[in-house]
Amino acid sequence: MIMILMIKKTIYLLLISLMSLFVSACNNSNEDNHPGVVEALTPEFGDTFIEASIGDASTLLPVLASDSASSSINSMIYNGLVRYDKDLQIEGELAQSWDISDDNLTITFYLKKGVTWHDGTPFTSADVEFNYRLYIDPKTPTSYAESFKQVTGVEAPDPYTFIVHYDKPYAPALISWAMSIHPKHLLSGVDITKSPLARKPVGTGPYKFVEWVGGEKIVLESNPDYFEGQPHIKRVVYRIIPDISTQFLELQTGSLDFMGLSPLQFDRQTDTSAFKRLYNKYRYLSFGYTYLGYNLNRPLFQDKRVRQALSYAINKQELIDGVLLGYGSVATGPYKPDTWVYNSAVPKYSYNPEKARLLLAEAGWRDTDDNGILDKDGKELSFTIVTNQGNDLRSKTGEIIQRRFKEVGVAVKLRIIEWATFLKEFINPGNFDATILAWTGGPEPDQFNIWHSSKTGPRELNFIGFKNREVDNLLEEGRRVFDLQQRKVYYDRLQEILAEEQPYTFLYVGEALPAVSKRFRGVEAAPAGIRYNFNQWFVPQAEQKYSR
Amino acid sequence: MLSYIAKRLLLLVPLLLGITLISFVVIHLAPGEPTDLQTQLNPQASSELQERLRSQYGLDQPLYIQYGRWLSRLIQLDFGESFATDRRPVLDKVLERLPVTILLNLLSIILILTVSVPLGILSAIQRNSGFDRTTTVLVFTGFAMPSFWLALLLMDWFGVRLGLLPISGLKSLGYEYLSWGGQLLDRISHLVLPVFVSAIGGLAGFSRYMRSNMLEVIRQDYILTARAKGLSERTVIYKHALRNALLPVITILGLSVPGLIGGSVIFETIFAIPGMGKLFYDGVMMRDYPLIMGILVMGAVLTLLGNLLADICYALADPRIRQNQRGGGSS
Numbered sequence: 001m002i003m004i005l006m007i008k009k010t011i012y013l014l015l016i017s018l019m020s021l022f023v024s025a026c027n028n029s030n031e032d033n034h035p036g037v038v039e040a041l042t043p044e045f046g047d048t049f050i051e052a053s054i055g056d057a058s059t060l061l062p063v064l065a066s067d068s069a070s071s072s073i074n075s076m077i078y079n080g081l082v083r084y085d086k087d088l089q090i091e092g093e094l095a096q097s098w099d100i101s102d103d104n105l106t107i108t109f110y111l112k113k114g115v116t117w118h119d120g121t122p123f124t125s126a127d128v129e130f131n132y133r134l135y136i137d138p139k140t141p142t143s144y145a146e147s148f149k150q151v152t153g154v155e156a157p158d159p160y161t162f163i164v165h166y167d168k169p170y171a172p173a174l175i176s177w178a179m180s181i182h183p184k185h186l187l188s189g190v191d192i193t194k195s196p197l198a199r200k201p202v203g204t205g206p207y208k209f210v211e212w213v214g215g216e217k218i219v220l221e222s223n224p225d226y227f228e229g230q231p232h233i234k235r236v237v238y239r240i241i242p243d244i245s246t247q248f249l250e251l252q253t254g255s256l257d258f259m260g261l262s263p264l265q266f267d268r269q270t271d272t273s274a275f276k277r278l279y280n281k282y283r284y285l286s287f288g289y290t291y292l293g294y295n296l297n298r299p300l301f302q303d304k305r306v307r308q309a310l311s312y313a314i315n316k317q318e319l320i321d322g323v324l325l326g327y328g329s330v331a332t333g334p335y336k337p338d339t340w341v342y343n344s345a346v347p348k349y350s351y352n353p354e355k356a357r358l359l360l361a362e363a364g365w366r367d368t369d370d371n372g373i374l375d376k377d378g379k380e381l382s383f384t385i386v387t388n389q390g391n392d393l394r395s396k397t398g399e400i401i402q403r404r405f406k407e408v409g410v411a412v413k414l415r416i417i418e419w420a421t422f423l424k425e426f427i428n429p430g431n432f433d434a435t436i437l438a439w440t441g442g443p444e445p446d447q448f449n450i451w452h453s454s455k456t457g458p459r460e461l462n463f464i465g466f467k468n469r470e471v472d473n474l475l476e477e478g479r480r481v482f483d484l485q486q487r488k489v490y491y492d493r494l495q496e497i498l499a500e501e502q503p504y505t506f507l508y509v510g511e512a513l514p515a516v517s518k519r520f521r522g523v524e525a526a527p528a529g530i531r532y533n534f535n536q537w538f539v540p541q542a543e544q545k546y547s548r
Numbered sequence: 549m550l551s552y553i554a555k556r557l558l559l560l561v562p563l564l565l566g567i568t569l570i571s572f573v574v575i576h577l578a579p580g581e582p583t584d585l586q587t588q589l590n591p592q593a594s595s596e597l598q599e600r601l602r603s604q605y606g607l608d609q610p611l612y613i614q615y616g617r618w619l620s621r622l623i624q625l626d627f628g629e630s631f632a633t634d635r636r637p638v639l640d641k642v643l644e645r646l647p648v649t650i651l652l653n654l655l656s657i658i659l660i661l662t663v664s665v666p667l668g669i670l671s672a673i674q675r676n677s678g679f680d681r682t683t684t685v686l687v688f689t690g691f692a693m694p695s696f697w698l699a700l701l702l703m704d705w706f707g708v709r710l711g712l713l714p715i716s717g718l719k720s721l722g723y724e725y726l727s728w729g730g731q732l733l734d735r736i737s738h739l740v741l742p743v744f745v746s747a748i749g750g751l752a753g754f755s756r757y758m759r760s761n762m763l764e765v766i767r768q769d770y771i772l773t774a775r776a777k778g779l780s781e782r783t784v785i786y787k788h789a790l791r792n793a794l795l796p797v798i799t800i801l802g803l804s805v806p807g808l809i810g811g812s813v814i815f816e817t818i819f820a821i822p823g824m825g826k827l828f829y830d831g832v833m834m835r836d837y838p839l840i841m842g843i844l845v846m847g848a849v850l851t852l853l854g855n856l857l858a859d860i861c862y863a864l865a866d867p868r869i870r871q872n873q874r875g876g877g878s879s
Contacts, residue, residue, distance in 0.1 A: 048721070050721070055830075056822075058632055058633040058634050059633045059634045064633050065633060066633065067633075070633075138596075138600065141597060141600060141601055141604065142597070143597065145597070193635050194635070198634055199634070213822075214641075214644045214645070214822060215644070215645065215822020215823075215826065215827075216717065216718065216820075216822050217717075237721065239717065239820070240820060240822070241716055241717075241820040242816075242817040242820060242826065243817045243818045243820070245700055245818070246700075246703065246715060246716045246817075246818050246819070246820055249700075249703050249704060249707060249708055249715050249716075250715050250716060252708050253707060253708055253711065253715060255714075255715070419580075419833070420578070420579060420580025420833070420835060421578075421579040421580055423580060424579040424580040424581075425579050459598065546721065546722070
């Protein structure tokens with residue numbers, strides 16, 4: 001039973017769900033792989049790439065999909081107008097180029113010519129216009145409408161030009177057009193929730209849909225007419241293997257070509273010569289961080305000194321070593337340490353129990369009855385940390401924090417609750433003291449939904465109730481400016497305030513630890529991860545394993 | 549007999565209604581709604597979306613109206629559409645998973661019967677012998693072994709180390725291109741471990757059951773009579789004793805009818821077999837009410853029918869029961 005419950009639910013914790021799978025970034029540390037000499041091989045076509053997913057996809061219509069299995073398959077079948085390149089810069093995908101007007105209110109996209117849908121129909125600006133209406137249609141049950149609601153009007157003056165108008169400058173606007181574009185000729189006038197395309201998709205992307213055997217596998221085949229050229233790997237097979245241990249056994253027999261390893265597997269279980277002969281391992285920082293969030297509506301946490309003290313009482317490096325076996329970095333704020341927006345000049349709250357005790361004493365918490373727990377006005381300093389069941393890393397993190405807190409005289413209980421109950425009974429009604437959770441993000445630094453005081457309502461993301469007038473202003477201004485240098489000024493200040501206020505104790509950023517079969521060449525880690533150039537991966541003829 | 553069956557069938561209707569009502573209320577008592585899980589902590593989903601989904605699913609109605617709607621669809625044999633994002637008909641989702649589940653369970657029952665019946669009889673005849681003691685120890689070890697652990701061990705041993713059997717799934721990748729014999733072999737090799745692991749628990753229980761049944765029968769007077777008549781030990785055991793000892797097997801088989809469509813989440817997850825257990829488990833985690841209710845109803849109907857069937861077969865096989873049933877039903 002325990003094994004099954006380990007299947008994770010982080011998939012709902014998408015911060016900026018846009019392409020979240022493909023934008024995990026990277027610090028280029030590439031472990032014991034890659035022969036010193038670079039092979040000079042010409043890419044060859046053929047072979048099959050097999051990977052496993054713990055869950056079956058839910059729908060292959062990207063507008064409806066919100067789970068990671070569906071998203072990763074959809075990203076190979078569909079395209080957006082733009083995308084992130086290997087260095088996380090925005091580049092054109094279906095758009096050849098674009099102009100942003102001087103007032104930052106209008107974007108004109110010039111679309112690529114000669115692009116066709118998988119059924120041969122040409123792709124035009126009418127498709128893009130249809131998609132805008134599809135995403136904002138109240139009848140479409142999509143989670144991706146928000147950024148398109150900022151749009152005040154669209155025009156498609158000719159088949160290859162598409163113009164979008166905004167009434168206020170909106171910095172995340174450009175990348176919001178990375179959203180997958182669906183075919184108008186197959187969906188127009190159809191109830192999107194009943195469309196057969198959900199199980200038999202038609203896109204413009206590098207791979208075409210072949211078959212979906214429910215609960216078993218999904219098969220894709222390279223698109224010979226892809227506008228960026230046919231991908232080298234002929235077939236991609238997603239096998240649904242719900243158990244991580246089984247996936248790992250399959251990997252050891254060579255039946256899988258790709259798997260994201262756990263720190264334990266990466267560190268201790270893949271050091272065999274047999275494994276090294278078959279796979280290259282990679283490691284890079286992933287987007288997203290784990291935090292301990294304090295419910296600021298509780299009187300206990302309204303004193304900033306208490307929150308700061310708790311941050312000093314936690315040894316973050318110890319968490320990384322104990323929970324992630326060292327495969328991670330200390331988090332000091334909501335941004336990943338190797339991105340342009342990261343501010344390294346903020347206080348880091350390195351482990352300092354003395355300072356924690358001092359701050360707590362300053363806030364009036366003293367151990368008057370000598371029982372090892374601090375008290376004030378006859379009340380002991382104790383609270384409960386809640387987290388969701390099924391995430392082993394979080395419960396372990398909680399246990400380690402619990403011990404450290406005890407050392408400075410804070411009594412903490414840990415409660416681990418099934419996900420649906422956790423949301424319904426604890427997070428939604430604000431019925432918790434502190435919680436360990438994680439946000440998964442992307443390169444776009446806008447965090448309006450998490451920190452703005454208008455987002456503290458029920459079922460909104462600022463569920464800890466953080467309200468700060470200056471932060472509100474910074475978030476509003478930050479999304480109105482397009483120039484990165486100018487934007488950084490706002491987000492640097494945001495990080496300073498968050499560091500001072502410690503509404504969360506930012507704990508750690510984990511690393512992605514993929515293993516890729518050595519057959520595949522052209523795999524290269526970049527800030528965007530390793531999958532950004534999947535279409536260029538290839539297997540030399542002599543090593544190809546699957547002929548069909 | 550016919551009127552007895554008709555009466556029993558009629559009694560099933562209120563029973564089934566009661567089961568659906570209780571199930572419906574209980575699953576709605578579980579905290580969290582499907583819409584919460586689809587929209588929560590997703591920065592892009594607004595609360596409008598949540599409301600829209602709730603009204604699309606009819607969750608904004610009072611519970612008794614939801615139940616009424618569900619029931620009136622059920623009467624027309626419409627199990628409704630899943631609340632998962634794919635919104636496929638529940639029946640489609642179940643039918644997709646049913647064949648493999650039934651196949652696995654049938655094979656496993658056959659394996660259990662063919663091994664445990666002789667095992668139980670031999671242990672009973674040679675009671676307290678070395679053979680009896682050894683099987684007792686082995687059988688209890690098998691019974692106590694967590695199936696996921698055994699499964700992983702066997703996968704590691706036969707799949708990784710020896711490379712004899714595939715680890716998971718139902719078919720190999722190039723299945724479509726294999727010859728007819730190759731396809732059969734491929735399917736069998738994929739089924740060996742799952743069938744063995746799913747049978748091991750039942751094997752233990754059933755062989756113990758068989759053993760005690762046999763011991764019970766051997767002590768009866770008519771066995772003494774048979775022996776006194778001078779019949780050979782062989783005839784006594786295999787003709788007189790065995791037939792009576794096998795009677796309870798009917799009950800067990802009847803009870804295992806619902807088990808045919810039920811699956812185990814644990815081994816389906818480990819062996820990556822898309823079966824009913826995993827479907828149901830995922831449904832519960834997602835609070836996919838129509839799917840949960842659909843599977844529960846099918847399970848309930850089969851349980852009730854299985855019971856009825858067992859009673860009928862029992863009556864056919866055992867004249868003593870036939871006599872007693874003149875007056876009323878048995879449970």
